Amino acid sequence: MSTTLFRTIQPNHFTLLTTALLRTRTKTSRHISVRCQTSTTTQQPRTSAPKNHGSNKLDEILKDYEAVIGIETHVQLSTSTKAFCSCPNSYGSHPNTSICPVCMGLPGALPVLSSKVVDFGVRLGLALNCSLSLKSKFDRKQYFYPDLPKGYQISQFDVPIASGGYVDVDIPLEFGGGHRRFGITRVHMEEDAGKLLHSDAGDYSQAMIVDLNRAGVPLLEIVSEPDMRSGVEAAEYGSEMQRIVRYLGVSNGNMQEGSLRCDVNISIRPIGQAEFGTKVEIKNLNAFSAMSRAIDYEITRQALLYNQGQADKIVTETRLWDEGAQKTVTMRKKEGLADYRYFPEPDLPEVILTQEYVDSIRASLPELPEAKRRRYEAMGLGIQDVLFLANDVSVAEYFDEVIGKGADVKSAANWLMSDIAAYLKNEELSISDVKLTPHELAELIAAIKDETISGKIGKQILFELLAKGGTVQGMIKEKDLITDPVEIEKMIMKVISESPKQLEQYRSGKTKLQGFFAGQVMKMSKGKANPALLNKILLEKLNAKE
Amino acid sequence: MTTRALLAAISGCPRRNIINSSTFSPSLHFQRQESRIIARSFSSDTNSSLPDISRLAETARISLTPAEIEECEPKIRQVIDWFGQLQQVDVNSVEPAIRAEMEGGSLREDAPQTFENRDNIRASIPSFDETYLKVPKVLNKE
Numbered sequence: 279m280s281t282t283l284f285r286t287i288q289p290n291h292f293t294l295l296t297t298a299l300l301r302t303r304t305k306t307s308r309h310i311s312v313r314c315q316t317s318t319t320t321q322q323p324r325t326s327a328p329k330n331h332g333s334n335k336l337d338e339i340l341k342d343y344e345a346v347i348g349i350e351t352h353v354q355l356s357t358s359t360k361a362f363c364s365c366p367n368s369y370g371s372h373p374n375t376s377i378c379p380v381c382m383g384l385p386g387a388l389p390v391l392s393s394k395v396v397d398f399g400v401r402l403g404l405a406l407n408c409s410l411s412l413k414s415k416f417d418r419k420q421y422f423y424p425d426l427p428k429g430y431q432i433s434q435f436d437v438p439i440a441s442g443g444y445v446d447v448d449i450p451l452e453f454g455g456g457h458r459r460f461g462i463t464r465v466h467m468e469e470d471a472g473k474l475l476h477s478d479a480g481d482y483s484q485a486m487i488v489d490l491n492r493a494g495v496p497l498l499e500i501v502s503e504p505d506m507r508s509g510v511e512a513a514e515y516g517s518e519m520q521r522i523v524r525y526l527g528v529s530n531g532n533m534q535e536g537s538l539r540c541d542v543n544i545s546i547r548p549i550g551q552a553e554f555g556t557k558v559e560i561k562n563l564n565a566f567s568a569m570s571r572a573i574d575y576e577i578t579r580q581a582l583l584y585n586q587g588q589a590d591k592i593v594t595e596t597r598l599w600d601e602g603a604q605k606t607v608t609m610r611k612k613e614g615l616a617d618y619r620y621f622p623e624p625d626l627p628e629v630i631l632t633q634e635y636v637d638s639i640r641a642s643l644p645e646l647p648e649a650k651r652r653r654y655e656a657m658g659l660g661i662q663d664v665l666f667l668a669n670d671v672s673v674a675e676y677f678d679e680v681i682g683k684g685a686d687v688k689s690a691a692n693w694l695m696s697d698i699a700a701y702l703k704n705e706e707l708s709i710s711d712v713k714l715t716p717h718e719l720a721e722l723i724a725a726i727k728d729e730t731i732s733g734k735i736g737k738q739i740l741f742e743l744l745a746k747g748g749t750v751q752g753m754i755k756e757k758d759l760i761t762d763p764v765e766i767e768k769m770i771m772k773v774i775s776e777s778p779k780q781l782e783q784y785r786s787g788k789t790k791l792q793g794f795f796a797g798q799v800m801k802m803s804k805g806k807a808n809p810a811l812l813n814k815i816l817l818e819k820l821n822a823k824e
Numbered sequence: 825m826t827t828r829a830l831l832a833a834i835s836g837c838p839r840r841n842i843i844n845s846s847t848f849s850p851s852l853h854f855q856r857q858e859s860r861i862i863a864r865s866f867s868s869d870t871n872s873s874l875p876d877i878s879r880l881a882e883t884a885r886i887s888l889t890p891a892e893i894e895e896c897e898p899k900i901r902q903v904i905d906w907f908g909q910l911q912q913v914d915v916n917s918v919e920p921a922i923r924a925e926m927e928g929g930s931l932r933e934d935a936p937q938t939f940e941n942r943d944n945i946r947a948s949i950p951s952f953d954e955t956y957l958k959v960p961k962v963l964n965k966e
Contacts, residue, residue, distance in 0.1 A: 488959050
């Protein structure tokens with residue numbers, strides 16, 4: 279098995295120190311920064327350089343420079359209401375219909391925290407192996423922007439609900455495979471802002487427009503340690519975040535919808551240098567593949583500047599990923615520094631968790647992707663199969679049900695990965711829509727295994743069951759399979775008489791030719807002969823005429 | 825600001841909580857290891873780090889003339905000094921609280937309710953135009 283790379287960076291000691299130092303200097307340290315100004319603590323040597331998309335240029339760069347990547351992920355929670363008011367939380371509603379005095383920030387309105395948000399926060403914190411703060415609080419993060427009705431965002435600044443965790447991932451085989459562990463600095467609760475849009479209408483040209491349906495929607499923000507070293511690792515971290523929130527059912531994790539948003543912080547440093555380089559933030563990433571490409575581009579851009587002796591041109595800034603041009607571009611330069619003037623939210627009490635509450639949630643967590651992958655591996659499945667089956671929680675559940683009925687593990691995996699997956703792709707369905715029940719798939723596998731039907735017939739039955747449902751037994755009856763030994767014997771005798779040469783070869787030792795005869799009988803019967811009976815009788819006949 | 829950071833470095837400790845990170849200088853700064861208090865330090869330099877009033881006014885989007893800023897400064901200094909009296913209290917044996925009140929509040933059920941008076945809300949927005957709020961074009965996010 280590949281080595282497990284495990285980074286330990288003492289988190290809070292250096293991070294809060296850095297926050298204090300950086301807040302007066304740099305623009306955004308609105309979260310506890312994870313940059314260490316001094317050297318990192320124990321680092322285990324990497325056994326191989328991180329793989330990327332196979333770009334030779336990048337490989338060359340990575341011989342001299344190391345990329346240090348951290349990711350901030352915002353997860354929109356799939357609760358029924360907003361975080362601090364009872365307005366419905368539903369994507370795609372007519373603009374400015376899910377509003378009330380609280381989320382509009384009207385005078386006198388008071389926020390009330392939803393219990394579901396705390397539940398989801400604890401759930402995600404536990405899933406990311408974090409320590410939970412049994413007491414945490416909310417703070418106001420103050421700034422002015424048209425999509426922020428109150429002029430501040432209710433967030434958690436210095437006492438988040440969860441901190442100090444990690445996530446284990448498997449790098450896809452095509453990028454080198456292997457396990458990685460990435461640290462999680464913190465998870466905290468906050469609310470989303472509204473949507474600021476450009477207007478297309480003629481007279482709007484000097485204005486923009488705002489839809490406040492999204493203002494107040496609950497978010498969980500996950501801040502990672504700067505443990506990723508390549509675009510591939512970052513993309514896999516992002517995918518695992520998506521997998522975990524979907525497994526937990528706390529969010530649908532759709533990047534296209536905006537329910538999962540990732541911002542990347544990246545810097546590079548010459549290999550061997552202890553200090554981190556200048557950090558650049560990249561926003562506007564709509565897919566994990568874009569994340570990976572953006573990182574590769576940014577590594578190349580920064581390395582080029584280093585090589586030209588222009589490392590000082592790399593400034594702390596936010597860049598946008600331009601999907602069309604496939605490059606990062608500077609956002610308009612900001613005037614001055616962001617000072618969010620955090621202070622404890624006076625309108626909200628402490629968030630208090632009891633140990634019993636936390637324990638009950640921990641007990642109700644589903645099997646998470648990492649545990650599933652390890653369990654599937656232990657069952658003897660190859661890593662490729664493991665990664666496929668554990669990727670989608672519905673597929674994994676389906677698979678678990680099938681093998682729960684006693685089906686052979688490898689067969690179940692093969693059917694799911696090949697024919698069933700292809701069917702789902704063609705019909706653009708998800709596994710939950712399919713009419714073939716796990717029970718019937720198990721039946722099918724068993725029927726092929728005990729040679730009631732041939733593999734070919736099995737496939738036919740599979741397609742019919744997928745499309746129309748039904749039972750395996752029913753299909754077998756319908757197909758009018760030949761199970762009468764007398765009839766099979768007749769066909770066998772015919773085939774044998776028609777192939778004297780092969781019979782001769784069989785008699786003189788080429789016993790593998792049994793397959794040839796079986797195949798001929800199958801052809802003659804259009805696949806309907808019962809394989810078990812066929813082989814039994816065939817063997818008798820072939821060996822009898824001795 | 826820097827004092828706080830240096831103090832943090834000197835008394836290295838796995839867990840720290842900064843209560844108040846505003847630009848005002850007297851900020852309680854304490855360190856905690858699990859539930860024990862290790863050390864407490866105050867940056868009580870009320871003389872040196874008076875906030876930059878004009879910058880403060882800008883972040884709060886309040887426009888002040890230079891004369892008004894002049895006028896404001898001593899008043900703000902007075903307020904800071906007044907709060908500074910709190911630093912004379914010896915709280916070394918007291919567990920820091922993250923909030924003032926004693927109990928946590930009750931939480932809300934996740935049951936959606938449509939606000940009945942949405943029309944009035946929308947009607948009271950001057951720049952509301954059928955579907956959206958019209959806002960001036962903003963160049964820079966703060």
